[in-house]
Amino acid sequence: QVDLVESGGGLVQAGGSLRLSCTASDLWSIYYMAWFRQAPGTEREFVGAMKWNSGNTYYGDSVKGRFTISKDNALNTVYLEMNNLKPEDTAVYYCAASPVWSISLMSTTDYYYWGQGTQVTVSS
Numbered sequence: 001q002v003d004l005v006e007s008g009g010g011l012v013q014a015g016g017s018l019r020l021s022c023t024a025s026d027l028w029s030i031y032y033m034a035w036f037r038q039a040p041g042t043e044r045e046f047v048g049a050m051k052w053n054s055g056n057t058y059y060g061d062s063v064k065g066r067f068t069i070s071k072d073n074a075l076n077t078v079y080l081e082m083n084n085l086k087p088e089d090t091a092v093y094y095c096a097a098s099p100v101w102s103i104s105l106m107s108t109t110d111y112y113y114w115g116q117g118t119q120v121t122v123s124s
Helices: none
Strands: 003-006 011-014 020-025 032-040 045-051 057-059 069-073 077-082 090-098 120-123
Touching: 003 090, 003 120, 011 069, 020 032, 020 090, 020 120, 032 077, 045 069, 057 069
Parallel strands: 011 120
Antiparallel strands: 003 020, 020 077, 032 045, 032 090, 045 057, 069 077, 090 120
């Protein structure tokens, strides 16, 4: 069992920035860490992911060039730096972890562990 604790959400004006953090209790079995988001009435959307050992990152089309995923190995923490935020970025953001080596990055089913979610609201 891997517990994920998120922090860093809040209210920001369009064009602003926020950084989300996700700290894992244990990452020895984890290959990928990812961020998803879900707005009311919509399905959970892939934001981005990181292959933990290599640090390689992957992003959804809607956030490429604006969002960056980074990590701190010593703290078992992954970050989501969000810049140039838009009102359409408003959602609950979830951290997820996967022990699956051959993964479908954008599919929620390959992520076994999830954080509690943190609200991000971007005002226009």
